Structure formats: C-alpha cells, structure tokens
Amino acid sequence: MNNKRVVVFRKEHFNAAHRLNNPLWTIEENKKIFGRCNNEHYHGHNYELIVQVTGEIDPETGYVIDMKILSNLIEIEILNRFDHKNLNLDTVEFKNINPTAENIAVVIYDLLRNKLNASLELKIRLYETERNFVEYPA
Amino acid sequence: MNNKRVVVFRKEHFNAAHRLNNPLWTIEENKKIFGRCNNEHYHGHNYELIVQVTGEIDPETGYVIDMKILSNLIEIEILNRFDHKNLNLDTVEFKNINPTAENIAVVIYDLLRNKLNASLELKIRLYETERNFVEYPA
C-alpha cells in the first residue's frame, strides 16, 4: 500500500524595506506604473511567508517533514537573508530583479527548492499585506 | 524561456443584506430548508472577497497584474454593485437567483471574467462568515 500524500504548511515572517523600480525606464514612467511603491527612499512590509511542502507520510514518524527541520531551513535560507533588510540594497538576489511580491516568491522558491529532497513538492505563498498576496508556482 | 506563472490575490469586502428563498416553494418549505436565513425582512453579512488571478510575470514590471488596476476593477464591477445593498431587492443579478454564497461567487466570477484579459485565469473565494466560505470555479 502506498503511504498517504499530505501537504504541510509552515508560516514564518520577515520585515523588509523595498522599492519598485525599472532602471530601463524614465523617472516619470516608473512613477506612473509603480506610484507610491517607487518612492526613492523605500517603504516596507511585514512579509508573511507560508511554505507548503507535499509528500508522503513517513510511517515511522507520522510526519511528511519534521516542522522543526523545515522551520530551521526557512530561517537559514530566507529569514537570515531577508529579515530586517533592504531588499534592493542589502541582497544579491534583488540587485537586478524588481522586488515585487511575485518575484520575491519565485526567489524564495528557488532558494528552498535547492535544499529540499526532490521527492517533496514545494509551493510558496507570500503576503505583502493582508490584502495583497501571491503564490508560486501556479 | 517562458515567464514564471504566479497566482496573485486581492482581498476586498462589502456589506450587504440578503434573504434565501425559493419562490417556487411554499413558505413552510422555505422555512424548513433555509431556516433563519429565510427571514422575510432580510439579514446581512460582511462579505470578504478574495479575487485570485493567475498568469505570467511581466518581465518589465515584475507584476502578473497591477494590484491597483485589479483593485479598481473589483471596486467598479463588484463593490459599487453590491456594497451596502440588499442583494434581493437592489440588484438585477439576484432578481431570479437565490443569493447563497455559492451563487454570489458565480455571479462575481462572471462579472470579472468579462473584464479580464483571456490569458489570465480567475478564481473567486467568498467568505459569508469567518466559518462559511466558498470558492469558484472548483
């Protein structure tokens, strides 16, 4: 008999500053498209991050993945990198990528995907505010 | 290389009165099936609406869709139509459709589907209360 496949979710958060800007555009184009999010001195968010891992229940532990291990992995790979940082200035990941919620979710996915066993599926949900959030992959 | 597909979510809310009733049934049948929700003088809810749009990240903006545009669209098509309204009496959409959460979600989907680019997938989640909610399409 196959083991049951279950999705497990771990919620973490980090606080960061960012600015939306396309360096190939003029100042006016950036202001028009990104509005207040283009503020040259940055603004910030409390990002809520939900990491979703799908796999089979291990019959010995009853776990898909030990939440302590998953939580530690998120801390090392994501929170230490982005928490209390300016995403545009303090990180290599967003040197050439606009730190929209969409792009941040893709970057987080790629960072965690490299560290997770290939047998586990991964999905990222990221809340920029309570009312604006994204999920990747679709 | 294809662009990444991401789901974006926008949360809005509206407050409305409604009454569940099937005009083809007797008063007794309506009371039996719909209970307190059949109250002839209506009751009401704070509806929480989450509009979910799936598409590719635009490499120039980093957006699937500009949240300000999506928020404005929801305001024009949904909130202006239903907020602070009596769904049964004040709207054409529910003249002949029972305003259950299921049917409201389908109506909202149809209204927004007409206005969104065909390349974008759409899904509606509607909270009637914190404990009762629906999603369409399945």
Next chain:
Amino acid sequence: MNNKRVVVFRKEHFNAAHRLNNPLWTIEENKKIFGRCNNEHYHGHNYELIVQVTGEIDPETGYVIDMKILSNLIEIEILNRFDHKNLNLDTVEFKNINPTAENIAVVIYDLLRNKLNASLELKIRLYETERNFVEYPA
C-alpha cells in the same frame, strides 16, 4: 485576603440587517449624513460581540464566571433576539433607536446588565466590521 479581580471575555457573533435613518430628518438629510448606510432596503453585517465581565475569582472553581453560563446568557438574551434579524423591523429595541454600532452596544449592555449579578462589572465591545468597532461603557 481579598480574592484576585480578573476580567473575563467571551466572544460571540450574530448576523443582522440594518439601516441608519433619523425619521425626523428629510430624505436628503438622511442621505447626506448616513450615506450608503441609509439604503432604504437595508444592508447587513456580521457583528462580532465581546462581552467583558470583571469580578473576583471564586476560590472553589477558579472562575470569575462559568463561561458556559455566560455564553448561554448571551445566546438567550442577545443572539436569539438579533441573529439573522432585521434590527429595524424585527426587534422592539430598535423601533425608535437608530441601530448604529454605538446604540447597539448600549442596548446589549442594558439587556445583559439586568441579568448579571450586581457584583460583576460589565463592558461590551461590538465590531460592526473589522475596521469599525465600539465599546460601552467608556
């Protein structure tokens, strides 16, 4: 030694329709002051109610008041009266009182105050929406 004084809180909710209107004003005055809340066909809310009772811990039970008793009291006095009702049409309490959040809180306070032991202090918090709420007495 005196027993410790503690505040206990019980959260309940009810869904109701209402309309804000002052019958002594003209239609235009009502529209100007109450805006969309004056809609003649009513709108509605999920009201979140927090009943706050302050008193001494009973050394035998460790309770200020048994939450099951408090919850039953709220159900009988408040929920049965207002849940799934039209506050303007279906209740005697708001026949001559405008059902603003402020006035609803005062009415709920008076209904519960009559039923609670005089040694217990009472306060009502009422959420009309997540963003608009009131407390009585001040």
Next chain:
Amino acid sequence: MNNKRVVVFRKEHFNAAHRLNNPLWTIEENKKIFGRCNNEHYHGHNYELIVQVTGEIDPETGYVIDMKILSNLIEIEILNRFDHKNLNLDTVEFKNINPTAENIAVVIYDLLRNKLNASLELKIRLYETERNFVEYPA
C-alpha cells in the same frame, strides 16, 4: 447545461491533548525526534478544522451542501469524538497511530468520507497552531 461546480468550506474547532511517540523506538530516540512533543504527560492544542466539500450547485437551493447539515455531521463524527479529549488515551482512532497533524487529518478524512455522498469531493485542512497546518488529500 451542467450545474456549476463550487467548493464550500466549513470551519470548526476542537481542543485536545496529545503526545507524539513511536512505541517501537527507545525513549532516547523518541526524545530526539519528537522533542518537547514527546512529553510523557501530554500537551495540547486548539485544533482549527476546515472541511472542504466540492460539488455541483443544486439549482433548487443554490447550495452545494446545506452548511447546517455539514456542520452537524462534523459535530457528530469529529467534535464529539475528539473535542476535550486526550487523543492518545481517549480515542480508538489513535491507539496505534501517532497523532501528528498529518495523521489526524487522514483520520478525519476517513471518518467524514464514509458519511458524505460519493458525488462530493472532500478535503481536510487542519491547523495544529496558527503556524503549523496540513491538508489531505494532497
């Protein structure tokens, strides 16, 4: 024309004690893997349960399933069985199954699946804490 397929969700909760333990392991192995969750005297949680049912809208009622019926079913099958219980000691379901969130979700799924019409799809989401939750089936 086919009826629309909609997902409906009902949120309930129960409070229970549990302990994670594999009887085939030594005390040291259990402590190493399950950490504080292995505490021999148990600890506990407020479990938030979201039951998700997918089916066609009934054109007569506008419902996929009457939420009162679904809520009663959850009360009878799940809450009466697990609420205010010690999952390890007071239930037959977890006599030989480790009560991880993953396994609890599978058990709840199986209990409800037996009672729901075969035409309805079922999914269970279970929050052990606000930050740790699971979904079954994947």
Next chain:
Amino acid sequence: MNNKRVVVFRKEHFNAAHRLNNPLWTIEENKKIFGRCNNEHYHGHNYELIVQVTGEIDPETGYVIDMKILSNLIEIEILNRFDHKNLNLDTVEFKNINPTAENIAVVIYDLLRNKLNASLELKIRLYETERNFVEYPA
C-alpha cells in the same frame, strides 16, 4: 518636562495540556461544574499570551522597554515553564491551583512581576481559545 507614558505589548504563545478539577469535590460535582474540561486524561490549548508593560519612554532609546529583553524574559520565565507541558502534572505552580485561564493569568503575572523593574506597570491577557480570554489585574 515629564517623559510620555506608553503601554507596550508583546504577544507570545505556548501549548499545554490541562484539566479542571477541585480535589475537595466529588467526581459528580466536578463533572457537573467543569463538564468536558474535567476529562481525567486532560485536554489542551494553544495559549496566546499578551504581556502589557506601561512606563515612560526612555529618551535615549525611544523604548519603554526593549522588546527583545521583554521577549527573552517571557521565554525564560513563562514559555520554558509551561510550553508543551501538562500544567497539572509537570508544573509546581498548579500542583494546588486549578489551571483555569483566570488562575494561569495570575500565576504568569506573579512570575513576571518579580522580574520587572518596579517602575513598570504590568498586565496579562491570556487567550485560552479565540473566544475565551482573560485579563489580570482588572
């Protein structure tokens, strides 16, 4: 000029098992008063704890109290003592005190009061569930 007095709040949580019981009563009396909370094998909760400290803003730091210091204090004094524990069996504090939310709040207050500078006022809010919570002192 006096410094401004501000209240600061820090939210933490712990998970614990407990049982309500008065050893001076008969089994029947305990069942009658405490109902399901008297279950001899315990049940449990995710306790949400809000520690509220009032004092003057330090003009050098802009803080009433450094939240990292307050958070560490709560971890050492409260979480290490009660998290993932059986309050009745694993703690000295509730050997002879019934672990109602009221009594837990008083115990937490006394533990923290001893460690905080006397110039700071302290208040404890404890959520046993989302719907039942207490505050001490009144």
Next chain:
Amino acid sequence: MNNKRVVVFRKEHFNAAHRLNNPLWTIEENKKIFGRCNNEHYHGHNYELIVQVTGEIDPETGYVIDMKILSNLIEIEILNRFDHKNLNLDTVEFKNINPTAENIAVVIYDLLRNKLNASLELKIRLYETERNFVEYPA
C-alpha cells in the same frame, strides 16, 4: 439625562520603512541596542493603526463621531504623511525623533489631537507587527 459615553475605534494601516538609530551614540552602541533594527539601509513594516475616540452619543445621529469623517481625518493627517514613506528620510516628524513604535504613536496622537474637538478623548494603538504593539496615552 446625560448622553451615554461610548468609545469608537477606527482601524487603518500604512506601510513604511524606518531605521532605529541614536545619532549621539557610536555605531557599536547603536548596533548593540537596536540590533537588526539599526540596519543602515532601513527595513519596513505594515503598521496597523487603531484610533480610539471617546465621547457622548449624539442623540440625532446615534454616532459619537461619523466614522467617514474620522477615516478621512486619519487619511489626511496620517496616511498621506507616512504611507509608503521612509520615516527617517521623508518626514519632518522623525528628523530628530527615533521612529520606535512608541514615538510614532505619540506623534500620531499629537497630529490628530490638534484636529479633534476638545470634548473627545483620543487614544492611539499602533501595531508594528502582530506581536509588537503600543498604546498612547497610557
């Protein structure tokens, strides 16, 4: 007869970048006290703001204060000033004041106090994160 005194609350939010720093201290002292919050490139938050106004119910409207008027006042005085801004660089208010949650609450209080009728009491609650928040005046 006196009119009833009620507290009304309005919740708003703004997103901002900030940095904690005391210019009279060395770099090392700032790092020691403010830790990651001292990051020279700023970080940010979704600030949740609850404005609490206490006064008598106006017998004509049933309002303490019209929530639309209060919401507009908060938008003009607070959100337009701080939303999507860098508090340290983009505002005159925090040119010489460290933007801790405590100090932000005092500044918001002072800005709104000037605009509110003197008969109304005012209190500010500000959430920097879900777990760290402040209230002023105490």
